[in-house]
Amino acid sequence: MTHKLWGGRxxxxxxxxFERFSSSFRWDRKLLPxxxxxxxxxxxxxxxxxxxxxxxxxxxxxxxxxxxxxxxxGSLRLKEDSEDVHTAVWTKLEQWVGPLADKLHTGxxxxxxxxxxxxxxxxxxxxxxxxxxxxxxxxxIQKADAYQGVLIPGMTHLQNAQVLSLGHIFLAxxxxxxxxxxxxxxxxxxxxxxxxxxxxxxxxxxxLDQKRMARxxxxxxxxxxxxxxxxxxxxxxxxxxxxxxxxxxxxxxAEDLMIGQLKGFSxxxxxxxxxxxxxxxxxxxxxxFLELARGAEGVFAGNLIGMMxxxxxLPTSYNRDLQWDKKYIFDSVETCETLLQIFTGIFKTLKxxxxxxxxxxxxxxLYATDLAxxxxxxxxxxxxxxxxxxxxxxxxxxxxxxxxxxGLDLLKKIAPRIEGGVYRLFDARHSVxxxxxxxSTHPDEVKKQIKRWKLSLR
Ligand code: ARG
Numbered sequence: 001m002t003h004k005l006w007g008g009r010x011x012x013x014x015x016x017x018f019e020r021f022s023s024s025f026r027w028d029r030k031l032l033p034x035x036x037x038x039x040x041x042x043x044x045x046x047x048x049x050x051x052x053x054x055x056x057x058x059x060x061x062x063x064x065x066x067x068x069x070x071x072x073x074g075s076l077r078l079k080e081d082s083e084d085v086h087t088a089v090w091t092k093l094e095q096w097v098g099p100l101a102d103k104l105h106t107g108x109x110x111x112x113x114x115x116x117x118x119x120x121x122x123x124x125x126x127x128x129x130x131x132x133x134x135x136x137x138x139x140x141i142q143k144a145d146a147y148q149g150v151l152i153p154g155m156t157h158l159q160n161a162q163v164l165s166l167g168h169i170f171l172a173x174x175x176x177x178x179x180x181x182x183x184x185x186x187x188x189x190x191x192x193x194x195x196x197x198x199x200x201x202x203x204x205x206x207x208l209d210q211k212r213m214a215r216x217x218x219x220x221x222x223x224x225x226x227x228x229x230x231x232x233x234x235x236x237x238x239x240x241x242x243x244x245x246x247x248x249x250x251x252x253x254a255e256d257l258m259i260g261q262l263k264g265f266s267x268x269x270x271x272x273x274x275x276x277x278x279x280x281x282x283x284x285x286x287x288x289f290l291e292l293a294r295g296a297e298g299v300f301a302g303n304l305i306g307m308m309x310x311x312x313x314l315p316t317s318y319n320r321d322l323q324w325d326k327k328y329i330f331d332s333v334e335t336c337e338t339l340l341q342i343f344t345g346i347f348k349t350l351k352x353x354x355x356x357x358x359x360x361x362x363x364x365x366l367y368a369t370d371l372a373x374x375x376x377x378x379x380x381x382x383x384x385x386x387x388x389x390x391x392x393x394x395x396x397x398x399x400x401x402x403x404x405x406x407g408l409d410l411l412k413k414i415a416p417r418i419e420g421g422v423y424r425l426f427d428a429r430h431s432v433x434x435x436x437x438x439x440s441t442h443p444d445e446v447k448k449q450i451k452r453w454k455l456s457l458r
Contacts, residue, residue, distance in 0.1 A: 005087050005105060019081070027326040028085040029078070032071060034120040035089050035113070040064050041216045042108060042196065042208075049207045051106050060104060063096045084323075086110050086117075107208055109200035111230045111318040116195050118325065120217065122239050123191040125333045126184055132340040133181050133246070134457055137174045139347035141453045144170035148446050151428040152267060152357045153366055158259070160363050162370075163431040166352060168441040169256075171449050176249045184242045190235035194219045198226035201317045230318035233311055236325050240304040243332040247300030250339050254290040257346070261287050266356050271349035274342070289342070299335050303328035361428045364403045365393050370425050370434055371403075378417040388415035402426075 014022075040061060047057040067089070070076040082088035094101035148167030153160040194214030197204055203226040210222040223229050260268030270287050278284035307328045310321050368389045375385035391414045396403045404426040411418050424430055435442040439449070 004083060005090060005110065019083075023082065024084045024323045024326060025078075025080070025082045025088060027330060028114075028117075029088070030326075030330055031085050031114075031117040031121055032078075032089070033068070034117040034124075035085055036064055036068050036071070037120065037217065038113065038116055038196065039089065039093075039104060041213050043104065044216070045196075045208045045213050046103070046106055046206070048209055048212075049107075051206060052103060056100055056103065059097050059100060060093070063093050063101075066096070067092060084110070084114075086113050107199070107204040107206035108196065109198075109230075111200045112195050112198040112226075114322075115198075115229055115232065116217075118329070119191045119193065119195070119235060122235060122329065122333075123188060123219075125337070126188050126191065126239065126242075129243075129246075129333070129336055129340065130181055130184060132337055132344070133177050133184075136340050136344045136347070137177050137453070138457050139344045140170050140173045140177075141450060141457060143347055143350060144168075144174070144446075145450050145454075147352050148443065148450065150352055150354055150357050151361060151432060153360050153363060154441075160366055163361065163366050163428045164441045165432055165443060165446050166357070167446045167450060171446065171453070173249075173253050174453055176252075177246075180242060180246045180249060183245055184239075187235070187238040187242050190238055192220050194222045195226075195229040198223060198229040201227050201230045227317055231314060231316050231322065233307065233322060233325055236329055237304070237307055237311065240300070240307050240328060240332055243336045244297070244300035244304045246336050246340070247297040250343060251294040251297045253343070254293040257350075258287060258290045258294075265360070267353055267360065269351040269353060270346065271351075273349065274346050293339055293343070296335055296339060300332055303332045364396070364426050366428075367403070367425050367431055368393050370431050371422065373434070374422065374425060375415055375417060378419065380415075380417050385415075388418075391415075 043052065043057055043060045043064065046052045047054065052060070067076065076092075078085075078088040079091050082091060090101055090104065093104065144167040147170070148165055150166040151163050152166055152169075154162050154164030154169070194210055194217060196213050196217075197208045197210045214220070214222050257268055257270070259265060261270055270290075272285070274287070274289050275285045276288055278286065307325060310324050310328075314321055371392065372382065372385040372389040375388060376382050380388070392403055392406070392411060395401075395410075395414065396406065399406075404423055408418070408420060408422075411422065432441050432443060435445070438445065
């Protein structure tokens with residue numbers, strides 16, 4: 001018989017170029033462990049509805065177990081020119097158990113098989129990504145803890161804005177990653193469905209115990225509609241968009257680090273293990289991995305749009321277009337997993353130049369907002385206070401005299417309600433201590449948030 005799962009009605013051989021293009025084995029071989037898991041569950045279900053005898057069940061199960069074993073120890077060789085992973089597994093089983101392998105495909109289609117194995121892959125990797133993301137957060141929180149006392153100029157529009165604790169900045173990274181984790185948690189629901197028994201589109205004529213199959217696969221529910229199952233890839237769209245979500249955050253953190261390590265800024269020092277040199281300029285220690293990570297959002301967004309475009313306008317049931325889904329999902333999953341692992345390493349080894357942090361705080365315009373707020377305290381409206389503080393900054397710029405060195409009488413000419421205590425404002429520690437709200441950069445608040453994260457990430 002042919003090494004295809006079909007072929008009875010065909011008299012001619014396929015064009016080899018067509019066959020190569022048509023094959024998805026180069027991608028979907030990653031589904032192998034999931035395919036095997038499903039096969040074992042399916043064999044037991046076929047036995048329960050008497051399609052297989054006890055002897056046949058035993059034979060098939062031990063062949064599947066042997067296949068699993070050789071897959072795990074790396075000795076498994078599959079037929080490279082297989083149409084897809086499901087065909088490759090069946091070919092191998094046939095080598096071991098003969099024509100009995102043909103019975104395995106009773107009551108199922110590759111349409112439900114591919115949908116189920118992809119769901120299992122996604123669920124597994126979603127869980128793995130949640131773990132990796134938590135490890136990244138842990139590394140970030142460790143640095144937040146270590147550097148919470150380091151104050152630096154916080155920026156908006158890449159311009160100095162107000163003083164921030166570095167711990168506060170790192171806490172922001174943990175917050176954003178938490179949002180991606182929550183969207184991923186929610187996305188898992190669409191993956192967590194047993195679709196076996198759906199067949200090609202209409203359901204199957206054998207009484208497969210779908211609830212039990214779901215249980216054996218560790219899934220919490222059975223599908224309500226076999227026709228929906230055959231073409232449903234919404235779980236992939238959802239997953240790809242979560243991965244793109246991670247991607248945007250990683251790209252922004254990468255950008256922050258790049259700015260922090262710029263010569264002239266020189267606040268962040270990346271470990272050599274994460275830098276590269278130049279083939280021509282011997283002095284270079286480039287943080288170009290961060291650029292690679294920033295650029296990876298092109299991969300994540302591209303894969304998401306690719307999947308959406310593939311799905312758009314497709315007739316509801318299975319169409320071969322769907323085979324492209326593997327290309328998108330494996331690429332995004334692997335990129336995301338690797339980036340999270342590397343960023344964990346980057347944060348674990350990251351060093352902060354505290355001396356530079358102090359030097360960067362020399363810009364007293366960082367305290368202009370504190371100055372305006374203090375004027376509000378003496379009864380001036382915020383609009384007037386903002387205006388007066390702005391005039392003071394401008395005077396300092398025009399004269400080249402630091403604000404803290406301008407005499408009180410001159411300051412009073414601009415801001416009549418200003419008092420001698422104003423000179424206390426030009427101090428970074430004082431500035432962060434002035435902040436009173438939850439989630440602010442006040443040292444007590446930063447400490448509290450670090451403690452909360454440490455408890456929740458345990
Ligand atoms: N390899 C295919 C995929 O990944 C499954 C094959 C189903 N083929 C078919 N003609 N129904 O989507």
